[in-house]
Amino acid sequence: MRPLRVLCVASGGGHLEQLLACIDALTAPLPNGRGSGRGHRITLGIYEYSNLRGFRYPGIERVRSVKFMGFAGLAVYASLLVGLFQWAWIFLTEHPDVVLTTGAEVGIVPLVLARLTGRRAIFIETAARLEQPSGTGKVAYPFCTHFFVQSEAMLEFYGPKARYVGSLL
Amino acid sequence: MIFVTVGSALAPFDRLFKAVDEMAPRLGEPVIMQVGFAGFKAANVECLGYVTFGRIQSLVRECRVLIGHGSTGPVLMARRYGKPVIMVPRLPEFGETADAHPLEAAQFVEKKGSRMTEVVYDIADLEPAVRRAQAKADAGLTYEPDPKRERLLQAVRAAVEGREISAP
Numbered sequence: 001m002r003p004l005r006v007l008c009v010a011s012g013g014g015h016l017e018q019l020l021a022c023i024d025a026l027t028a029p030l031p032n033g034r035g036s037g038r039g040h041r042i043t044l045g046i047y048e049y050s051n052l053r054g055f056r057y058p059g060i061e062r063v064r065s066v067k068f069m070g071f072a073g074l075a076v077y078a079s080l081l082v083g084l085f086q087w088a089w090i091f092l093t094e095h096p097d098v099v100l101t102t103g104a105e106v107g108i109v110p111l112v113l114a115r116l117t118g119r120r121a122i123f124i125e126t127a128a129r130l131e132q133p134s135g136t137g138k139v140a141y142p143f144c145t146h147f148f149v150q151s152e153a154m155l156e157f158y159g160p161k162a163r164y165v166g167s168l169l
Numbered sequence: 170m171i172f173v174t175v176g177s178a179l180a181p182f183d184r185l186f187k188a189v190d191e192m193a194p195r196l197g198e199p200v201i202m203q204v205g206f207a208g209f210k211a212a213n214v215e216c217l218g219y220v221t222f223g224r225i226q227s228l229v230r231e232c233r234v235l236i237g238h239g240s241t242g243p244v245l246m247a248r249r250y251g252k253p254v255i256m257v258p259r260l261p262e263f264g265e266t267a268d269a270h271p272l273e274a275a276q277f278v279e280k281k282g283s284r285m286t287e288v289v290y291d292i293a294d295l296e297p298a299v300r301r302a303q304a305k306a307d308a309g310l311t312y313e314p315d316p317k318r319e320r321l322l323q324a325v326r327a328a329v330e331g332r333e334i335s336a337p
Contacts, residue, residue, distance in 0.1 A: 166317030
């Protein structure tokens, strides 16, 4: 198969760690990959956190970032609104075939845009959520084409799209 | 080198910092401790306040033993770089975290069990755990394969590629 352009989105910390584990798996060589023998082509989408400035990781071709305005109250809605324009621009310039996110809320807008434009929209509920769903998961669920949880107990909170096949932890 | 990382949470974690600082002279190798925004004045170890995500990755790659707060970050980093890890979950009753997610994640890791991971709840158990982890590093132990983790990664890759996901 041809390598796909995958827009991989996460906030920082544990969410990003889980995304990097997925990126390792996605950039392993394709079975009958053409030419270079590389895996899929990864664009990382993150917040403009200062501790992520200049971040590089094997297999990530490009890093795109969106504005971060805060965790609480109105700042979240403001981030979503500004993010809408920034993510739309990233979509127009990156042409992702697929969006993959491990949360947190930074992944919501790109998932929605992916779904609206007929692309695969994949969400992985964080491995730290074992007994109760995350806010992001609840908002993201209807927009996803694929939805993974990392513990069996989490299946009861979501609809039939949710799958449990294992955990990264 | 032993590296201690506590993530980017704003809450203090002096229970861990004090214990590490106190035992450091007996451990026979340097200790570097990322103490985060809350800060900490240590007598025996090098403390880092603000650290980038990339720098944390290099420190984990360079260390022999990783000590981390609960949650997912340190466990996944330790596995990526093949290091023994000790999880000391931040606990709500000490004001170290707002919710119990580090504890839940630590309990999950403990239940799953790996020769390279250990969870410490009572800080008095930390020093013997560090000694055991040092012995693992000396012996060159590595992570055993994890079929469930592999299955999730393969399912994610299948989803990305638009293939059918085989049932577990």
